[in-house]
Amino acid sequence: MLQQTQVATVLDYYRRWLERFPTVAALAGAPEADVLRAWEGLGYYARARNLHRAAGIIRDQYGGEFPRELEQIAALPGVGRYTAGAVFSFAYDRRAPIVDANVARVLARIIHLRIPIDTAPGQRALWAAAELLLPAENVRLYNSALMELGALVCTPRGPQCLLCPVLACCAAAPHDPERLPVKKARKPTTALTEDCAWIVHGGRLLLQQGVGSRWKGLWKLPPLPAPTPDDQEPLMHLTYPFTHYQVTLRVFPAPTPATPGEHQAWCPLDSLESVAMAAPHRRAVRQLMKEG
Ligand code: SF4
Known part of the structure; x- marks a missing residue:
């Protein structure tokens, strides 16, 4: 639900969703019309259909238990590299990088990435940096810290470099970090x-x-x-x-x-x-x- 959608918008939907579909089996067994009705207003309906299909796969192939291997998680419908890494590291404290909007900004600044991050080469560079910097253990804590750093310190406007714990290894800090990350020009409305x-x-x-x-x-x-x-x-x-x-x-x-x-x-x-x-x-x- 949180893909492309803010927490404040999601909260009510999330509560109602769990009341309506309290288990994987309940979601897997529900008609698609009910699933779409419960999602109505959240937009990006492919997410609801993917969740529904994923519930069916978890019920039929994994006995109702959420898979525990990164490849299995990433193979579920609607799960991309970020979501798979987030579940793998946050739920199981296993080793996988994550790159969301906050992390992308932090990493782009640390490595002083001057190519647009919303292009294939930009994404490759970010994921390579995320992989390289990943510690051997405590990945749950590390990934949380990286996201928090982006949310609280390395903000889009006015990053607080003097308070930043990674100042010493940040290539953008001596320049103008606010100019990063670079993005492609937006299409006109x-x-x-x-x-x-x-x-x-x-x-x-x-x-x-x-x-x-x-x-x-x-x-x-x-x-x-x-x-x-x-x-x-x-x-x-x-x-x-x-x-x-x-x-x-x-x-x-x-x-x-x-x-x-x-x-x-x-x-x-x-x-x-x-x-x-x-x-x-x-x-x-x-x-x-x-x-x-
Ligand atoms: S030093 Fe500044 S630009 Fe670099 S990561 Fe920290 S807050 Fe961001």
């Missing part, structure tokens, strides 16, 4: 419009299930069957960010189709809250339901 249809018929709303990687398995309002005239006002609109896009979601009334299209289904209005829905579409549906 692009405006995007997403026009959807509001079709209520016989106490049911027409929804469409996502099939692409972004919202796979989640329900959303169907796309408009035909472009609207330029002067037609939407029933509502809202904006949300998606990667480097600023998306404006507009909802228009549309005629009832003779039959639902591919991946579309009618959902009774009193069941809308129980289906897993893409967060911006949930906001739109709630607003329009409130307005009646």
